[in-house]
Amino acid sequence: MPPIADLGVLPESSAEHHGATTLCADSPWVSACRTPETVADFAAVVADYADRLWCAGVRPDEVVALVKSNHFDIQAIQCAAVRIGALPALLSAKMEPAHLLDSLKDLKRPCLLVDAEGAEVLRPWRDRLGAVVSRVLTLTPGTALPGAVELGESAPHQVTVRDGTAPTLITHSSGTTGKPKMLVHTVDSLYAHVAPQMNVVRSLKYAGISAKCLSFVHVRMSTGLLTALNAGLPFLGICSSEPSSVREALLRYRPETLEAQPNMFLRWEGLAREAPNPFSTVERYVSSFDAIHPRTLRTLLEASDHPNPTFVQAYGQTETGPVTLLTTTRSDVRELGLRDSRVVGAALPGMELRIVDDTGAELPAGTQGHIEVRTPARAESMLGRAPLPGRDTWWPMGDIGLLRPDGRLELHDRRLDRVPGVPSTLRAEDVLLDELPELAEVVIVAVDGTPTAVVATADGKPLDEDRWRRARRAAELPDGTRVDHRPWEELPLTGTMKVRRHRLPSHGAAG
The missing domain is CATH 3.40.50.980 (Rossmann fold)
Incomplete structure (x- = not known):
């Protein structure tokens, strides 16, 4: 039976087939007529x-x-x-x-x-x-x-x-x-989101509770709900990304699958060192927003008690839904090592990828350029904007990268976030996080044309200058790169925990 993508009729239909399946949240439903525990x-x-x-x-x-x-x-x-x-x-x-x-x-x-x-x-x-x-x-x-x-x-x-x-x-x-x-979005465009997700669910043999800690207004949450209701997956919504709340929810419900935004996973690294370990039952981590930092991926995979846990990450955007998929196991990390997160996987079935130059001409594999996709899942229209072209046209992702000869996509930068003298801010941030375990976040931006690392440390203390200089060299950042230390709480974040880079003017920084 093909999946249903109608948000209005699916809950009732799913209740007929999967009524006793767990579907709940970790905090009270203040305005609801009851506190849901099941699909029914x-x-x-x-x-x-x-x-x-x-x-x-x-x-x-x-x-x-x-x-x-x-x-x-x-x-x-x-x-x-x-x-x-x-x-x-x-x-x-x-x-x-x-x-x-x-x-x-x-x-x-x-x-x-x-x-x-x-x-x-x-x-x-x-x-x-x-x-x-x-x-x-x-x-x-x-x-x-x-x-x-x-x-x-x-x-x-x-x-x-x-x-x-x-x-x-x-x-x-x-x-x-x-x-x-x-x-x-239309019913059809949501269906194009859900169909490949259903294939992934079937191939990975989901069984236990699937927990999601996301922005519940994001289209990813809507398509995740559609997938859970169609497949009859036990589902938990975690409503706060605060580490203490997440720890409590994970220890109470013991999910098999955990999905969150990459910056949430980064912030939760410290939970992996606590006892009891809240990640011990997680067999599968999922991230479908930005690339995940390798340090975070390693930390979470090592925290699981499963024999060989996996990390499933997708690349896409709100306009397109997931476009590529990459699955990394703990064995992969231990045997192959992982220094940066530039590889984000191959195109999902029904999706197409290409790399073009500034004129729109397609580039061969291995050549850096602008990433474009073609997908039936693209949004129907944008309010307040000109009508969108048909879904058979190529859609610019606003990112810079290349296609490897094996068809996997390598992501280098957001076009608008490029920093003079830095080949890939994404790679540099990954290396800095590896070299400096005390970092809770790092974002490289240009301030008055100068590369600047906006950093937040786990303990709130400034970076040691000698250790910073060694890390900067390892990340291949220019000698004049400055450091702007901020408390984590002062970083301007979106509802999906992304840092609003345009809101990061310099506070005055050290070299």
């Missing part, structure tokens, strides 16, 4: 949210902009909106407030649905919301936004089934280089 519970919560949205007057084709704290309930509310024919727009409460207001404007007077955190983020703009949104609904009482009405009462809803080419979900990119791009 989740389907009931979706139906209840649909009743409440319907009673509040939400109808087919209405855009519902959701701004709330990061919790798995975002996915239930999304499914409920789709179920009644509305178009959910999932907006991160971690978005910069001005960008959040602009995103609401792009949605052309949507119905705004918030919780206490979402209302607090929008509070500076409360006097302007009336001109931007049609009305405000709230999931929690006491929301300090003008005219907010609590989503409380319910009425039987009517189910709307969408055509495959109809818009079904609006999500957004991370916003690492500025205002996030607002992307529209």
Whole structure:
């Protein structure tokens, strides 16, 4: 049976086939009618949210902009909106407030649905919301936004089934280089995300709990939910990336698979040295955003008690979904070594890759250039932007890299993040993390044309100057590269834990 990609009807269908399968979150469902523990519970919560949205007057084709704290309930509310024919727009409460207001404007007077955190983020703009949104609904009482009405009462809803080419979900990119791009997906484009993921699930023989700690507004979470419901995978949503919360969730649920954003895994390295070890039951780690740092990959694979755990990473972007796949085992790391994370795998079935020069001419294998892809999973459109070309055209990823003769993709840099005198910031950051175990994060940027390593250490102390100079040479960074030390908490992060590089002006740095 082919996978179902309709977010509105799948929870009910999955409950009929996998009703007793575990599906839960590690923290309370504040606004739900019950706390889901199974797929059947989740389907009931979706139906209840649909009743409440319907009673509040939400109808087919209405855009519902959701701004709330990061919790798995975002996915239930999304499914409920789709179920009644509305178009959910999932907006991160971690978005910069001005960008959040602009995103609401792009949605052309949507119905705004918030919780206490979402209302607090929008509070500076409360006097302007009336001109931007049609009305405000709230999931929690006491929301300090003008005219907010609590989503409380319910009425039987009517189910709307969408055509495959109809818009079904609006999500957004991370916003690492500025205002996030607002992307529209259809049932068909989501299906193109889910089909290869289902093949991966079947090939890897998933059995135990699959835990995900992600931004729940990201399209990866929506397609991950579709995959879990189609396959009947036991599923856990971990709602906070704070190491203490993650440790508690992993020790309580003991997942077999753990997916997170790369910077989350980097921050959790210290957990691998704790007793009891929260990663001991993990057979499979998954990352589908940026390349994973080799130090992090080694640390996590060594932390597992499984005979030969694997790390599955995909390369892609919000607009395209996963494009390549690479599986690394602990045996690979021990036997072959791993110094940098530039290789991100070969194209998934149905996806195409090529490298082009500045004029768009295709380059041969082994030649560095601009990465382009062709995929049926690409988003349908971008709000506030010119119409996108057909999916049979090549899509620029905005990255620099090359194709190896064996067909695997080597990733070097984001085009906009290139630093003069640094062949690959990605490789240099990997080497610095290996050479300096005390680093919790390092990002290489250009400040007034000078390469600068913005660093955060695990203990908050500045780097030793002699050790820094040795590490800089190993990373092949220019002699004049400066160091800008920051507390980890002061790094400007997106909702997907990416560092907003454009927000890293120099604090004054050492050489």
